[in-house]
Amino acid sequence: MTIRRRLIPYWLLAPGALWLLLFFVIPMGFMAQQALESGALLTGGFTFTWEWSNFPDSLSGNSEQIVRSFYYAGAATILALLISYPLAYAIAQQSGRWRLLLLFAVIAPFFTTYLIRTIAWKTILADQSPVIDVLQYVHLLPDDGRVLATSGAVIAGLTYNFLPFMILPIYASIERLDMRLIEAARDLYASSTQAFLRVTLPMTAPGIVAGVLLTFIPAFGDYVNATILGGTHQNMIGNKIQSLFLVERDYPEAAALSFLMMALILAVVVVYIRLAGTEAFMGEEGERA
Amino acid sequence: MTTSQRLRILVAAALMLATAVLVAACGGDSGNGGGEVQVAQGGKPSGEVTISNWPGYIDPGKDGTAAEFEKTSGVDTTYIEDVTGNTQFFGKLQPQLERGDSGGRSLFVVTNWLAKQMYDLGYLQQIDHADLKTVFQNINPQFVDDETDPGRKFSIPWQGGLTGIWVNTSEAPEIRSLKDLFDPKYKGRVTVLDEMRDTVPLIMQMQGADPTNFTTEDWEKAIDFLKQEADSGQIRRFTDNSYTEDLTSGNAIASIGWSGDASLIGRDDVEWRKPTDGCDTFFDQMVIPVGAPNTAAALAFMNFVYRPEVQADISAYVNYVTPVDGVKEVLAKKDPELANDPLIFPPPSFTRGCSEDPNPPGSEQQQQDITEQFQDVVTG
Amino acid sequence: MRWLRRNALRIYAGLAVLYMLIPIVVIAVFSFAETPKDKLNFAISNGFTLEYWQHAFAIQELNDALRTSLELAALATVISTAIGTLMALALVRYDFFGRRASNLLIILPMATPEIVMGASLLSLFIFYSAPLGFTTLLIAHVMFCISFVVVVVRSRLIGFDRSLEEAARDLGATPVQTFRYVTLPLILPGVFAAALLAFALSIDDFVISNFNSGTTVTFPLYVFGVALRGIPVQVNAIATMLFMVTAVAILLVVWQQRRAERMASVKPEQEKTDVLASPARA
Numbered sequence: 001m002t003i004r005r006r007l008i009p010y011w012l013l014a015p016g017a018l019w020l021l022l023f024f025v026i027p028m029g030f031m032a033q034q035a036l037e038s039g040a041l042l043t044g045g046f047t048f049t050w051e052w053s054n055f056p057d058s059l060s061g062n063s064e065q066i067v068r069s070f071y072y073a074g075a076a077t078i079l080a081l082l083i084s085y086p087l088a089y090a091i092a093q094q095s096g097r098w099r100l101l102l103l104f105a106v107i108a109p110f111f112t113t114y115l116i117r118t119i120a121w122k123t124i125l126a127d128q129s130p131v132i133d134v135l136q137y138v139h140l141l142p143d144d145g146r147v148l149a150t151s152g153a154v155i156a157g158l159t160y161n162f163l164p165f166m167i168l169p170i171y172a173s174i175e176r177l178d179m180r181l182i183e184a185a186r187d188l189y190a191s192s193t194q195a196f197l198r199v200t201l202p203m204t205a206p207g208i209v210a211g212v213l214l215t216f217i218p219a220f221g222d223y224v225n226a227t228i229l230g231g232t233h234q235n236m237i238g239n240k241i242q243s244l245f246l247v248e249r250d251y252p253e254a255a256a257l258s259f260l261m262m263a264l265i266l267a268v269v270v271v272y273i274r275l276a277g278t279e280a281f282m283g284e285e286g287e288r289a
Numbered sequence: 290m291t292t293s294q295r296l297r298i299l300v301a302a303a304l305m306l307a308t309a310v311l312v313a314a315c316g317g318d319s320g321n322g323g324g325e326v327q328v329a330q331g332g333k334p335s336g337e338v339t340i341s342n343w344p345g346y347i348d349p350g351k352d353g354t355a356a357e358f359e360k361t362s363g364v365d366t367t368y369i370e371d372v373t374g375n376t377q378f379f380g381k382l383q384p385q386l387e388r389g390d391s392g393g394r395s396l397f398v399v400t401n402w403l404a405k406q407m408y409d410l411g412y413l414q415q416i417d418h419a420d421l422k423t424v425f426q427n428i429n430p431q432f433v434d435d436e437t438d439p440g441r442k443f444s445i446p447w448q449g450g451l452t453g454i455w456v457n458t459s460e461a462p463e464i465r466s467l468k469d470l471f472d473p474k475y476k477g478r479v480t481v482l483d484e485m486r487d488t489v490p491l492i493m494q495m496q497g498a499d500p501t502n503f504t505t506e507d508w509e510k511a512i513d514f515l516k517q518e519a520d521s522g523q524i525r526r527f528t529d530n531s532y533t534e535d536l537t538s539g540n541a542i543a544s545i546g547w548s549g550d551a552s553l554i555g556r557d558d559v560e561w562r563k564p565t566d567g568c569d570t571f572f573d574q575m576v577i578p579v580g581a582p583n584t585a586a587a588l589a590f591m592n593f594v595y596r597p598e599v600q601a602d603i604s605a606y607v608n609y610v611t612p613v614d615g616v617k618e619v620l621a622k623k624d625p626e627l628a629n630d631p632l633i634f635p636p637p638s639f640t641r642g643c644s645e646d647p648n649p650p651g652s653e654q655q656q657q658d659i660t661e662q663f664q665d666v667v668t669g
Numbered sequence: 670m671r672w673l674r675r676n677a678l679r680i681y682a683g684l685a686v687l688y689m690l691i692p693i694v695v696i697a698v699f700s701f702a703e704t705p706k707d708k709l710n711f712a713i714s715n716g717f718t719l720e721y722w723q724h725a726f727a728i729q730e731l732n733d734a735l736r737t738s739l740e741l742a743a744l745a746t747v748i749s750t751a752i753g754t755l756m757a758l759a760l761v762r763y764d765f766f767g768r769r770a771s772n773l774l775i776i777l778p779m780a781t782p783e784i785v786m787g788a789s790l791l792s793l794f795i796f797y798s799a800p801l802g803f804t805t806l807l808i809a810h811v812m813f814c815i816s817f818v819v820v821v822v823r824s825r826l827i828g829f830d831r832s833l834e835e836a837a838r839d840l841g842a843t844p845v846q847t848f849r850y851v852t853l854p855l856i857l858p859g860v861f862a863a864a865l866l867a868f869a870l871s872i873d874d875f876v877i878s879n880f881n882s883g884t885t886v887t888f889p890l891y892v893f894g895v896a897l898r899g900i901p902v903q904v905n906a907i908a909t910m911l912f913m914v915t916a917v918a919i920l921l922v923v924w925q926q927r928r929a930e931r932m933a934s935v936k937p938e939q940e941k942t943d944v945l946a947s948p949a950r951a
Contacts, residue, residue: 012759013771016752016815023812024778027789030796034789041383042406042653065668083685090682097927100919103865105686108915110869112696112908113889115896119534120692123699126538146477148540149525163689165817168866172825172859210824214779214817214866221782231526232519235668241782243668246376248661258785265780266773339884345898369884370730373894380788381880384795392801392883530897537710553899555710 035255046251054256062240062257066264069236072151072226073219076158080166080215081208083159088171088207103171106164118157118228125153125229149231157225162218166211173207174200209276217265237261326411329577329584331420337365338586341378341397343573344370346448348606358593364586374529375403382578386412391578396587402486402648404444404574405437413443414577414584416591421445423592427600431637432612435572436645445591446612448603449572450548451563451632451643452487455532457542459558464543466565467495476523480535480544481515483527485663487569488515488545490644494567500644508649508659516666527667547571548632549609561632568643572612604633693912700905708899721902725910728903734891735907741803741887742871745810750864752811753818754856760819761826778816786813787880794881801883809881810874814867821866825859 035054037046059066091102109117124131125147135141147153177200185195201208223238237257244254340355347354347368355368372378378399385392386407399407407413418425424445425433438444456464464470470479482488492511494500518524525541533553535541548561577587594600597615604611605620605627611634621628631639649659673680700722703715726732760771778786787809794805833855837847853860875889882890892904 006765009759009763009765009768012755012763016756016819017771017774019752019812020774020778020815023790023793023808024781024786025774027786027793028777028781030792031785031789040653040657042409042657061665083688086678086681087685090678090685093678097920097924100922101916102682102686103862104915104919105689107865107869108912109689109692110873111911111915112693113892114873114875115889115892116696116900116904116908117692120695122534123538123695124691126540128539146540149477160689160692164866164869168862169821169824172821172862175858176825176829176855206824206827210820213776214820217776217779221780223784227529228531232522232524232667233669238782238784240668242784243664245784245788246380248657248664249379250661255785258782261782262777262780266776269776269780341884343897344894367884369886370894371884371886371890373879373890373897377879381791384788384792388795390795394884533710552705552708553710555704 031255031258034251035259037252039252041249041251051252054252055260058253058257059260062237065235065237065240066261068234069220069238072155072158072234072236073216073222075155076162076219077166077212077216079155079159080163081212084163084166084170084211085208088167088174091167091171092174092177103168106167110164114161114224115228117161118224121157121160122148122228125156148229149234151230151234153229154225154234154236157229158219158222161222161225162215165214165218169210169214170204170207173204173210177203205276209273212272213269217269220265221261327414327579329414329416329420329581329588331417331588332585334362334364334583334586334589336583336586337367338395338583338590339367339369339393340587340590341369341371341394342447343372343398346370346398346573346607348602354594354599354603357599358590361593362586362589364583364589366586366590372398375400379403379407383412386410386578386580389580391580391582393582394578395581395583396575396577396590398447398573398575400646401435401437401444401572401574402646404576405648407576407578408438408443412579414579414581415442416445416577416588420588421591424595427595427597427613427615429612429614431640432572436647438574444574444576447573447575447594448607448609448611449570450609451635451640452482452491452545452547452569452571453561453563455536455544455546455550455554455559455561457536457539457559460539461542465562467491467545467567470543470545471518471523473523475542476521477525478540478542479523480525480528480532480541482532482545483529483667485660486646486648487547487571488527489663490569490647491545491564491567494644495564500567500642503644503647503650505650505655505659509662512659512662512666515663516669519666519669549607551608563639568640569646570610570640570643571646572610608633610635693909696905697909700902700909702902704902707902709902709905710899721906725903725906728901730886731891731901731903731907734886734888737803737885738872738888741806741810742868744807745814745871746864746868748807749811749814749867750818750860753815753863753867754822754860756815757819757822757826761823761829775816775819778813779820783813783874783876784880787877790877791880801881802885805881805883806878806885806887809877810871813874813877814870817866817870818863821863822856822859825856825862829855 033048034046036048036051038049038051038054039046087106091099091106094102112120123129126132127146127148132141132145132147135147136143136145141147147156181199181203182195185199186192190198220236221238221241223236223242226234226236226239241254241257241261244250244257350356355366358364359366378397382392404413418441428446432446432449433441435441435444435446454464454467454470456462461475464475470481489508489511490500490503492514493503493507496507496511496514498504498507498511515524519527525535528535528544530547530550530553532541532544532546533550536544536546536559537555546561551561575591577584581587594603595613597613597619600611600613600616601619601623604616605624608627608630610632617628617634627633649656699709701717701719703718703720704710705715707721756771756775759765760768760775790805790809790812791801794801799805834847834851837851838844842850873889874887875893878887878890879893886894892900895901895904
């Protein structure tokens with residue numbers, strides 16, 4: 001193989017890798033430096049002291065929020081997956097005109113900004129809204145129950161706000177499904193369920209894996225839904241980091257906690273990819289460059 | 290994944306991080322700016338100026354105060370409303386102020402306690418009273434002195450207000466004190482501000498502490514109380530100023546909130562009440578940061594808004610407490626109802642005995658501890 | 670009953686889309702509600718009015734912020750989609766030294782809390798005395814969009830049938846031609862989906878933009894800012910307008926396409942013209 005050929009992947013990778021190196025990795029370095037500092041802003045500033053204790057310290061004080069974030073993000077991801085898959089499938093089945101329109105409908109809520117969308121939901125789910133009345137009537141809620149300021153509201157908010165992140169990758173994957181394979185399966189006497197489980201699902205696995213990652217990871221660090229739709233005990237780790245950074249001005253702890261969060265998420269991602277199969281995430285081994 | 294592949298990833302990640310840390314370490318330590326405090330230069334205003342303020346804190350548009358200032362002084366004025374919150378603003382400006390750079394701003398407005406902290410950190414310039422004749426001619430004697438800036442070395446009042454309780458008079462007309470808020474029959478329908486210096490002083494007063502002399506124990510006792518009420522579900526949530534949404538929709542029948550927020554609440558049966566067992570005032574301040582490009586224009590702006598006619602326009606739009614004398618008389622001609630509103634022109638008796646958005650007592654470290662305790666409850 | 674079974678998926682899709690659009694309906698409704706100070710309060714206590722629609726562009730700051738956001742999002746989308754697609758190609762097709770590390774690099778930005786990412790990026794810009802404004806915003810937006818683009822495009826590339834490309838090469842096409850005429854059209858739906866996502870991310874970003882915008886105001890920054898003292902009802906009107914304008918634009922584009930097809934009375938070949946036709950056979 002010629003030298004030129006070997007270099008192709010590097011050329012393709014270069015612009016993105018350079019951008020991320022300059023504008024992500026180096027800022028992470030600043031953050032890492034901060035994570036190892038000690039002191040406080042108002043009492044003489046921060047100094048670099050290899051303060052490794054920031055890491056375990058930040059974990060111990062915030063474990064409740066971390067666990068809660070797992071729970072909320074996890075629940076939202078599963079719900080989003082259940083809602084999105086059939087929708088993505090339906091979109092992929094449509095002809096061009098409807099498909100474009102449907103895809104647009106999926107993205108459209110984003111034109112209204114996160115804050116306004118979530119406040120709209122807050123209005124819809126207000127304690128005295130007709131929606132709540134209905135839920136109480138069918139006994140999904142106790143008579144004096146409410147949805148807002150509970151975990152349910154936060155999870156609902158997360159699910160809604162991250163739906164496009166789940167729908168789009170799954171759609172992209174379903175769209176390239178070769179219908180002839182499904183026809184072949186049916187010809188071989190597979191029922192629709194079997195055809196789905198044995199052919200469609202595995203073939204769209206990369207889309208599912210991508211969707212799950214794109215939903216869970218940012219949802220884990222979210223803080224907006226908890227702020228607007230939650231109450232006093234629905235705070236997620238994102239809220240905690242906001243508080244540490246902006247209000248307490250404890251930059252070292254905020255930075256240390258952020259790294260811990262990233263490490264946790266990476267661990268979850270690695271485990272998930274193992275379970276889902278690495279090909280679904282990284283693709284085949286590819287040409288040896 | 291084989292062990293050697295795993296090892297390779299780990300090594301790659303470690304290398305990346307190490308390089309990054311080394312590059313960043315060249316940045317040196319962050320900390321106090323140090324050095325001597327600058328005094329803002331006066332002079333004839335000219336050129337251009339950028340002013341940062343809270344949203345909705347000035348009468349806007351082509352006939353608004355900022356435009357008027359531009360016409361009168363000839364200074365090209367850029368007025369931006371990017372102080373979305375004390376902490377947000379501080380968070381994004383701190384790295385620049387640290388290096389003596391204000392991001393192009395010549396003047397901005399933050400609440401008094403933050404102004405004091407910024408001054409202590411060396412982020413603000415001092416102002417010479419000689420440059421502020423109009424200000425000191427017209428400033429309401431009630432507001433000349435401030436705990437956080439005795440002698441007015443670095444801050445000039447912009448607008449202020451009171452923290453009290455908003456009550457839904459249709460559903461809970463009997464709520465008149467802070468203690469009433471915590472009656473179990475209102476469980477889950479009461480909200481409290483997430484701003485420490487507004488909420489905790491009110492609770493401390495409710496618990497009988499002396500507003501002129503809060504002790505650390507007072508603070509801790511109040512914060513414990515709040516934690517209890519949050520755990521039991523009495524407090525629905527700790528809010529920024531979005532409590533107005535909860536009041537409008539009926540989620541909350543009472544909220545600790547600010548006196549000037551009437552226009553944000555979409556119903557007529559919710560009114561602001563000064564609690565019988567405690568009250569708190571806050572005052573936002575104009576300050577000049579280090580590295581401000583056109584301090585002469587900034588000082589001129591300060592003088593400009595202290596003219597009663599100009600301030601009257603601001604007051605009529607913003608509906609908060611004005612620090613300028615003579616505005617009441619100007620407004621009496623245009624809008625007598627406003628002129629008699631005690632929430633805009635509180636008589637001294639109205640604000641006597643109120644706490645003033647105080648910082649926790651003691652050393653900076655003790656203040657930091659109290660802040661952390663409160664934040665633990667808020668982000669529980 | 671049979672009709673129900675056959676159309677179950679379509680009915681579900683309709684319901685799901687309705688669910689997605691509920692907030693837009695609410696927002697639209699409240700854009701007609703009269704309020705005392707023209708600030709949003711999500712209550713219908715004073716009746717309805719058209720004034721906010723008539724004066725939708727009355728607030729200069731809103732208009733400026735919106736324009737800034739649209740420009741920013743458009744640019745960020747184009748740049749990040751291009752860069753991200755190239756990266757995805759490299760990561761899926763080739764095995765090279767640093768492949769796994771690069772995969773790690775892609776995931777990390779998504780996993781980083783926005784506030785710390787925004788603040789550290791700010792530190793970087795300040796360290797190098799870069800003036801804060803549109804350019805720094807653009808850099809930041811592209812940065813956080815790349816990862817999402819890569820993940821979406823990659824999921825489309827995986828399992829891609831290379832035989833079509835091999836066939837093209839056998840017929841004498843250069844690698845660039847193969848890419849242009851075979852690969853790109855086939856992955857276009859994935860690239861398009863990624864672009865949509867990038868656009869949505871950029872136009873909606875608050876935290877990172879807040880730190881790195883200097884005195885520039887984007888639409889989310891404007892909204893978060895005025896939320897303190899009351900969101901002008903015009904925001905709702907404009908948001909609804911945006912939605913409707915884009916919907917109508919899409920309808921027009923597609924209607925034009927169908928019309929052109931019918932007039933030419935020639936069915937277009939799937940691969941070449943109609944990107945969004947039935948599933949590609951790849």
